[in-house]
Amino acid sequence: MMRTLDLRGRALSAADLLALVPRAASDVGSAVDAVDALIQDVRDRGSAALLDQAERFDRVRPAAVRVTAEQLRAAEAGLDPAVRAALEEAIDRVRRTTAAQVPAPQTTEVAPGARIVQRWQPVARVGLYVPGGKAVYPSSVVMNVVAAQVAGVGSIALASPPQAAFDGSVHPTILAAAALLGVDEVYAMGGAGAIGALAYGVPDLHLDPVQVITGPGNLFVATAKRAVKGVVGIDSEAGPTEILIIADATARPDYVVADLISQAEHDELAGSVLVTDDPALADAVQAALPAAVAATHHRERVTTALDGPQSAVVLVDDLAQAVRFSNAYGPEHLEVQVADPQALLPSLESAGAIFVGDHTPVSLGDYIAGSNHVLPTGGQARFASGLGAYTFLRPQQIVEYDRDALAAVAAHVGALSDAEQLPAHGDAVRARFL
Structure with a gap:
């Protein structure tokens, strides 16, 4: 149902990984x-x-x-x-x-x-x-x-x-x-x-x-x-929603399947990606998907999303490679279902929100975790953040000098204004001491 992208045994640069990440065919x-x-x-x-x-x-x-x-x-x-x-x-x-x-x-x-x-x-x-x-x-x-x-x-x-x-x-x-x-x-x-x-x-x-x-x-x-x-x-x-799951041999296939489907039900262009270093887990997930999809309410939509180019099971050599792939992808939602998720967190640089452990599915964040679910999609998490109070705030600087403080730096202003050939800048300071 989901295509497999096998990266094992390949030395891939950051540019190579960017070219390989699965994306929906959506052109703003x-x-x-x-x-x-x-x-x-x-x-x-x-x-x-x-x-x-x-x-x-x-x-x-x-x-x-x-x-x-x-x-x-x-x-x-x-x-x-x-x-x-x-x-x-x-x-x-x-x-x-x-x-x-x-x-x-x-x-x-x-x-x-x-x-x-x-x-x-x-x-x-x-x-x-x-x-x-x-x-x-x-x-x-x-x-x-x-x-x-x-x-x-x-x-x-x-x-x-x-x-x-x-x-x-x-x-x-x-x-x-x-x-x-x-x-x-x-x-x-x-x-x-x-x-x-x-x-x-x-x-x-x-x-x-x-x-x-x-x-x-x-x-x-x-x-x-x-x-x-x-x-x-x-x-x-904002584009179609997406989930990327980093999972190892300790992950439960039924949890992974449920979480992949949960995002695929949003839209036919939704992206569901599993990145794992365990071929047995990949096989178990692929085997369980058809029955799980058939049982879900939006089965046609989910099938289209999982069959699309934006969804894949990605096989990697190790979790370090999984992290590099995830950072290149920049997922809206990143789940970490591994034996020691805390060991990976410092290296996971690009994600809208990160969901850690078996009992923190993305759907929790969609509704009631306390985090915000308006997150960057389409790789924008590599350079942008999700919605927060800061979205509506503008940092401003208020500058206040008294006469003595200005006098202490007047010569510096003059020297720099002359160096930039903007003498009126220095004159504006000197005018206050005539």
Whole structure:
């Protein structure tokens, strides 16, 4: 079911490994023209464009783009008690974990009367995107909103595609999660148009532009985030989800199989990769997959994902090679199911989040571990991090010198300004001592 990539006995450079990593055939650039047109349409026609796009892509025309306060209250009141309890627990755990990501201000006195204050200032307004295609993601509401709230963001706009099953409104579980978190600005809009609306604003909806847009989405959403980057900040260009499992002879094949399937059920382009130095484990996993896939709810989707070029069983000589392969891959989710996972952790440099041991499956992180599940995909973990409070914070330096402190370095400023042939810089200092 999953193809095998045998790297044993091969001396591979970092470039070789990068060329070998399995990826989905997804090209963000392929949708640029279509996305640009959709965003421009929203800029030109406002809510009328959003309604037309909803009818075209979501097969429903909402009665209104902005969700009412009454709809939010009704969704919260109608929320299943078990789901409410789970969401409240997730909110609490993610909030406590995220609080550790906000640095305290620091003051450095570089000389008497000369000090630099480092502070981390939140943006004032953000737009959070919650997808609504193949599944419903109230957990993504939690991850996005809590991170922004902990950072100190005061204004939050949430967008999620309209649902034909709910007369063009946002899915009620999404609305209930927003209501639980105190978010009252919610819009039934999806895809590239929604990203454009958040970035540029929609005057006839009284939707003001945001400063940062976060949240996962499909190819069109990822392309739209690339298109508006620079107008606003973004978290990343989220692509199909992925899991990479490093496992040795001590790993349980049934656990590995369950975890590979758990990510494959997201999307036909989802990537599931097992990297192991134990051929017997690889064989056991391959043997168990068909029956396990046949028994799962989204068996057709899972089959397509596991059969795709983005999924593979990778055989390596040893765990050191497994680590090198994983670092080249840069997985969104990395599981470590080996006898001594702590020995590998210092060398595992590139991963959105790392799940350690037999009893820490990725699905725990998707919902209630306390970590954030909005993570870099497509190898972006090699240079980017997942969503957190820091996504919405800007480090700033506040500089304050008194007269004596400035006098002590005036000659240095003058010397450097002359060396750079910018004499007015030195003159600006000398003017204070004439």
